[in-house]
Amino acid sequence: MTKDCLFCRIVSGEEAANAVWADANYLSIMDKFPINVGHQLVLPKVHYNFLTDMTDNEVAELFGRVSMLAKVTMKALRPDGLAVGQNNGVAANQQIFHVHVHIIPRFEGDVGEGSWPRRKTMTDGELNRIAENIRREIR
C-alpha cells in the first residue's frame, strides 16, 4: 500500500469512490471522468505500477473479473459495443500508476477510429446510479 497512490487509498477506504463490485483481491469502481456512461475501472487491491509487474496468473485472474463485469455491463446498459483497455506508462497515457483496466461502453457514432469521445463530467449521484444499475446484474 502506497500512501501517495489514489487507488491504494480507495482500496483502504481512506478515499471515497463509486464502487461497483469487489472480492478479496480485486475491485471495480466508476471512472470519475468517464469517456462514456458506464466507464468502469477494474483493479487489483495490491499495488502494481504496470501490468508487466504482475505474474501471468495474476493478470489472468484480473481479466477473469473484467470478463464478468463486461458481460454485466452489456446487460445493464445495453451499449452498441464495448472496449477494454489497459495502459502502461506515460507514453500510453497512463495517469494513475496502479494497474487498472478500463471497461468502456461504446455507442454508435460516439467517435471515429483512432480517437475517443471527450471525457464527461458526472456527479457522484449520477455515477452511483449507474454503478447500481450495473451491480443489479451481478449474481
Next chain:
Amino acid sequence: MTKDCLFCRIVSGEEAANAVWADANYLSIMDKFPINVGHQLVLPKVHYNFLTDMTDNEVAELFGRVSMLAKVTMKALRPDGLAVGQNNGVAANQQIFHVHVHIIPRFEGDVGEGSWPRRKTMTDGELNRIAENIRREIR
C-alpha cells in the same frame, strides 16, 4: 471455424500471417496495419465474435497469454509504454469479428490522449523481423 473469418483461416493455415507464438488454444500474430512497431494481436483459436461470448475462465486464459507476450514485447523492443486493448462491436471499431487483443508498444510523443498514431504500412519482411525479435525473448 468460420470460412469467411480471416482469423479462422489464419488459425487453420489457409491464410498466411506473421506469427509470433502459439500454444494449443491461442496464438499471436503481428498486426498487418500496425499502430506502432511491435503491434501484435493475441487470439483464441476457437471462433468467438465478442469477448462476452467467452467464459470468464477462457478470458482469463487468453489474458494470461497476453501478459506473457506483453512482458516479452517490453524486453524485445523496449518501448516507453505499452497499451492493451480489446474492442467489441462496430461501435468500438472492431474490424474482424473474431476476438483479438491488441498489444501496442507506445513511444513518447507518438500522440496525445484520446487518439492513436496513424496505422503504418509495413512489409511482410519487416513484420517477420519484428516477430523474430519478440520470439527470441520467449523462454
